[in-house]
Amino acid sequence: MTAYLTAPADAYDAVADLYADLARDSLDRLPLDRAILTAFAELVRAAGPRPVAEAGCGPGHMTAHLRDLGLDAFGIDLSPALIDIARKDHPDLRFEVGSMDAFDVADGELGGLLAWYSVIHIPPPELPRYFAEFRRVLAPGGHLLLGFFESEGGPVTQFDHKVTPAYRWPIDDLADLAREEEFVEVARMLREPLEDERFRRGHLLMRSGRTVGATTNSME
Incomplete structure (x- = not known):
């Protein structure tokens, strides 16, 4: 495991x-x-019964929330200690130690992928290959949801996250990176920080632009 992955895991x-x-x-x-x-x-449910992964699932609370929303969800995380907690707290769900740049799933297997404040620890030059992996594992039209700290008009900025160094991203820049891997933006949300939060929160909902010759009945 490379140093920039080992440090957050530890x-x-x-x-x-x-x-x-x-x-x-x-x-x-x-x-x-x-x-x-x-x-x-x-959106994921409407597309059909496919599994959904949480990339960087931590103690599993978000994976469990996805399950409660009707999804067949599982989680992966670099931290063995957090995976142990996730398995203990949610024994009905599947959790694996692993990196979100190397999912142990077939091409196009997933209907959705959630990366909730997990890409924040990836050095910016490395992030494009993570989006490439997200595209690989998602079915054509599958959905990706990112949660992250937004840089509030500034450039990509490293900051002193309470656990390990992380990055704040301009929402447009993060959307552009995903677009280069054939993701199509569906929606975005910026939320101002609560009283005990330091930074604005960003959310990007995107759809894999991979196609398999699908047709449409649209009259547009």
């Missing part, structure tokens, strides 16, 4: 119990975040 292992305690009920006070997750789930 850092999250070291604070796994504390992080899990803080994360478990984090969605309860975030109605806008829940809304875009619900939209993501509805």
Whole structure:
């Protein structure tokens, strides 16, 4: 494992119990975040019964939320300690130690992919190949939902994340990177920080532009 992956894995292992305690009920006070997750789930369900992966699942609370929204969800994470907690807290779900640049799934197997504040730890030069992997594993028309810290008009900026260094992204730049891997933007949401949050939150909902010769009955 390369150094930029080893460091976050070790850092999250070291604070796994504390992080899990803080994360478990984090969605309860975030109605806008829940809304875009619900939209993501509805779009994935409408496309048919395919599994959904959470990339960087941590203690599994978001994977469980996807399950509660009617999705066949599983999670992967670099941190063995967090995966142990996820398996203990949600024994009915599947969790695996792994990197989100190398999913152990076939091409086009997934109907959806959630990367909720997980791409923030990837150095910007490395991020395009992660989007390439997301495109590989998603079915044509499959949906990708990103959650991240937005840079509020500035450039990509490294900051002192409480666990391990991370990056804030301009929402347009992140959308452009995904577009280069044939993702089509469906929706975006920017949320101002709550009183105990430091940065604006960004959310991008995208669809894989891969096609297999599908036809349409649209009259547009």
